[in-house]
Amino acid sequence: MLALVDVNNMYVSCERVFRPALVGCPVVVLSHNDGVCVARSNEAKDLGVGMAQPWFQVRHLQRSAGLVALSANFELYGDMSNRMMTLAAAYAPRQEIYSIDECFLDFAGVRGDLTRIGRALRAQVLQWTGLPTSVGLASTRTLAKLANHVAKTADRKPGSYPSALAQVCNFDRLSAAQLEAVMAATEVGAVWGIGRKTSAKLLDRGIRTVLDVLRADAVALRRPFSVMLERTRRELRGEPCLGLDELPESNQQIMCSRTFGEPVTSLAVLTESVSQFAARVAEKLRAQRSVAGALQVFLSTSPFRTQDRQHSPSATLRLVPASADTRRLAAAAARTLEAMFRPGHRYVKAGVVLVDLQPQGRAAGLPDLFGDDTAQPVPRRDGARLMGTMDALNQRFGRGAVDLASAARPPRRAAAPPASIGRQQMRSPRYTTRLDEVITVRC
């Protein structure tokens, strides 16, 4: 059994923990130099604000509907993500972090009522961090994601699904008839990996709901659609066939993480891994023609080795200007790692996440006109051609054919300290990562 745990409207929820007055207000979080809405509260969704909608199109809602806009605060989100992830990790033998606000828990071998475990996890994360989560439980990744969708939707829109499925939804505990009713009430577009185009094509063939997909003739589906759809269908039937790497990539963040076979205590070994992760995410970033505005690195000891000292830090570094250059990303990751590494700890997991993704052209070469730090980024040569060559060689000769030197050995003191970002006029304080920005409490 698998669980998909994710934070509801992650960025907005993080803001609300520290500004409770925002609870109940329509809120959007802006990225790309305050140009695009990358997170919306339910109230903002109800106002019709779309995902990735340009800010200028909805700006008028500030006056007319009290819409609150905040600049993305990736340092805060990274730290809150780390708190949530390390709590969730203790609930199952295996955790796979899928994105900044989502992880899979693999309950293989765990006995007991998983719905109850899911509820306990949700309650603990809410109390300890203030973040509301949804938990979907099922036998495959695609189904767990769908169960999560049901848990979230049932909570947000009463009447959409039975209220018993709100917040924590376990498909395994539903009768065949109940499950069928859920599948009939869910449109195919809600399924992971079925995009808008495929949905439209399916609708042309009279396939509107998930139940329709399950009932459709497999052969009839295979020809006009991709192999991917067939695998999705098999997953929906409860047959696991998608690995973590084969899941649809989020267009908001790119992540690479790994649980080590043996606990790692050496900075050199961790640097090597983290540099490889950085190279991997950089390649994916370039494949989607984007650049990243910030990079997060996390490290974790094992919550199950209670005899070990625990240390599960994470840190987020702004990239100014935004970049897709493996060298820069790997250097930033190595530097961040070095800053948070503590000798004497047995680390079992590490990862690199790219956030604040932006289209390549727009951000490239954009000078830091609005930076609030004095440190100006050092202009560097455009590495696009070098990176393209690297990607081509790696595709042809296998991953790692061409690598950065740092992927094999730790760099000594790398470039300048983290510079501040471009325009972020409405950013909240970095409450949990900067001592001079912590909350002031009245006494």
Place this chain on the structure above:
Amino acid sequence: MSSHDGPTQLLRPSPENGPRKPRSSVAFSFGSPADDSGIGRLDLNDILIRHAQATFVMRVSGAAMREAGIDDGDLVLVDRAIAAAHHHVVIAIADEGFVCRRLVRRAHQMRLCAADPAVADIVVTDSAALQVWGVVTHAIKSLPI
């Protein structure tokens, strides 16, 4: 996180997944997992923070809690994992901001009391309206040097 207190215990889910009972003395509370690993230097994270994921730092502004040992400019550690109880110093949500007060239960009434008697109590008649954000576990004050 001490070895007795790790979230691993939650693998055996209990209906009450909140914090465990506070223990009586510092020496008893914070058995260090470092005992076995050969790293001897005291670490304030182990000493001051029982629930790492639930602990937040805030800065105090004002003197109304001075008699309780919390002064203007101090840092406080706030633990959200601890269920607020009578006599805890808490961070509560009031007037769109955070306020630090002692939680006092009287009959069917909750009060948020300042240590300074001249400051009026905040009386909460409806306990649902009382929003405690977290419990203050430590105050850190910097002395002139």
